[in-house]
Amino acid sequence: MTGAGRAHDGGVEIGRVYEAPDGRRRLLVDRLWPRGLRRDDPRIDQWLPAVAPSTELRRWYGHRPELFDEFVRRYETELATADGAAALERLGALAAEFPSILVTATHDPSLSHAAVLARLLDDGGPRRVGLATGAELAVHEHGDDDGEPVLLLHAWGETHRVFDRLVPLLPRSLRLVVPDQRGVGDSTKPAGGYTLADAAADVVALLDALGLEQCWLAGTSSGGYVAQQVAMDHPGRVRGLVLIGTPGDLRRPLPAAFAGLLASLPDPLTRADADALIGAIPLHTRVPAAFLDDQLAAALTIPGRVWRAVADGLVGAVPPIRRGPIAVPTLILWGTEEDVLPAGQGRELAAAIEGSRLVTYEGTGHLVLWERPERVAADLAAFVAGVRR
Numbered sequence: 119m120t121g122a123g124r125a126h127d128g129g130v131e132i133g134r135v136y137e138a139p140d141g142r143r144r145l146l147v148d149r150l151w152p153r154g155l156r157r158d159d160p161r162i163d164q165w166l167p168a169v170a171p172s173t174e175l176r177r178w179y180g181h182r183p184e185l186f187d188e189f190v191r192r193y194e195t196e197l198a199t200a201d202g203a204a205a206l207e208r209l210g211a212l213a214a215e216f217p218s219i220l221v222t223a224t225h226d227p228s229l230s231h232a233a234v235l236a237r238l239l240d241d242g243g244p245r246r247v248g249l250a251t252g253a254e255l256a257v258h259e260h261g262d263d264d265g266e267p268v269l270l271l272h273a274w275g276e277t278h279r280v281f282d283r284l285v286p287l288l289p290r291s292l293r294l295v296v297p298d299q300r301g302v303g304d305s306t307k308p309a310g311g312y313t314l315a316d317a318a319a320d321v322v323a324l325l326d327a328l329g330l331e332q333c334w335l336a337g338t339s340s341g342g343y344v345a346q347q348v349a350m351d352h353p354g355r356v357r358g359l360v361l362i363g364t365p366g367d368l369r370r371p372l373p374a375a376f377a378g379l380l381a382s383l384p385d386p387l388t389r390a391d392a393d394a395l396i397g398a399i400p401l402h403t404r405v406p407a408a409f410l411d412d413q414l415a416a417a418l419t420i421p422g423r424v425w426r427a428v429a430d431g432l433v434g435a436v437p438p439i440r441r442g443p444i445a446v447p448t449l450i451l452w453g454t455e456e457d458v459l460p461a462g463q464g465r466e467l468a469a470a471i472e473g474s475r476l477v478t479y480e481g482t483g484h485l486v487l488w489e490r491p492e493r494v495a496a497d498l499a500a501f502v503a504g505v506r507r
Contacts, residue, residue: 130213130239131290132232135161135221142290143218145209147232149176152223162221164212169205171231172196186229187407193234210239217262217290228287228492229406236286244278244304247297249323253311256304257324258296260285265293266357266502268334269321271341274428275395277303277416280338280487283409287495292502295333297324299344301424303416312427314435318347325355334502336360338487340428343368346438349446358447358505359471360498363486365459366467367437372429380429383422392417395425402455402483409488439470448474449501451494453482475501 135144135152144163146152149170155161171179171193179189196202212218224230244256258278268288272280278296285294298305300320301312311320321344325333334357335345342364349356371377376398383391392414438444448471452464468476477497482489 130236130286131219131288132227132230132236132286133219133221134225134227135223137161137221141217143212143216144221145212145218146222147209147220147235148222148224149173150223166205166209166212168201169197169209169235181224181226181229183229183404183406189231190234190406190408193231194238197238206235206238209235213239219290226492228283233283233286237282240286244298246304247324247327249320249327251311251316251319251323253300253308253320253323254306255300255320255324256298257328260294260296261288261290261292263293265291266334266506267293267295267330267332268336268498268502269295269297269324271297271321271335271337271344272299272302273337273339273341274432275417275420275425276338276341276413277419279303279412279416282412283406283491284487284495287492289499292499295324295328295330301428302420304419307421307424310427312424313431314344314347315351316431317344317428318351321345321348322352322355331355332357334358334360336362336498337364338362339364339484340368340432343432343435343438346444347435349444350438350441353445356446358449358502359444360449360451360501361467362451362494363453363456363459363484364450364467365437366439366463366470368432368435369437370433372433380426383425385422387418387420387422387425389414389418391422399458399484401485401489402453402481403489405485405488413488439467444471447501447505449497450474450476451486451497452476452478453484453486453489454478454480455483458484 139161146162146165147169149167175192179185197206220232220235222230222232244258247257248254270281277298281296301307332355337345342361345359349359450468468474479490487494
């Protein structure tokens, strides 16, 4: 999974230059040397100013979040020049030689040029994995092949692309497994197999196919519902759960307007259909337009029949927490402005899973991962590390 212009082990992490070194090669990708650091500071192993944005672009952007999408476009244009491409190629070669982290002095690396570089370096395609359940999943892998395995499960109506902003923020020491679930993205789209039990069976079959006896499961929204089902049916395969804006009980009718929209979805979806589905869930913080465009494109890979079948499977399932106790370490991340699920479901979920920890994010709605990837990354990494001690 390595090579010139590719990130080591299929993924590259980003961070702030002021953080303590941890054994990885620390590649400074800023044009200016960080204030307060000496030239021999151990927090910087190599400085690559040529790969940074031009001074003019950096000054124009000024790290104003509302300009990030246009900044990305202009920066990628600079990197497409002969000099930019050469600098990017050199960075990729260095990242491929040894486990590395791209560091920057900017306050929020996820809205910096470092995030753009990480995405460009992490250009590996998916691995196709045939399962004993009959499905074939497109699986993206990042990080250390020998690291702590974490399987990321997207929600209904999403693909692996929902984790694009999360993956670069997670430690490289983790082994991240990010599939497109059955029926979406580049995975096969069979006529059936879209119940909650089917989704859980696919997860266990994927662990078998990858030779993973145990794994952490982190699911966003209904992806966490699938994770709960796996933990209920196969507790020995699950090291712990991270449930991100996840329901505890979906046994209630869909809102009439939403149900009507689903019933009329064509195959294939139109852009207007996908936009209406995604736009039905409000956002409470600014999310980069480029990310939203990627989610819209991902939604278009899902046939209308799959949208309906998965929704029916989720609503018709007995909630995992109603079937018995879930007995694995669990972290629940919940938005205080939750406006899709009943507001009390986060507390109910925490009460039903003994020993679980509920963390609430102020000013955050149902799409916790979309709105707060930095906090999700920090909380997920700390939880996994803390349980392992």
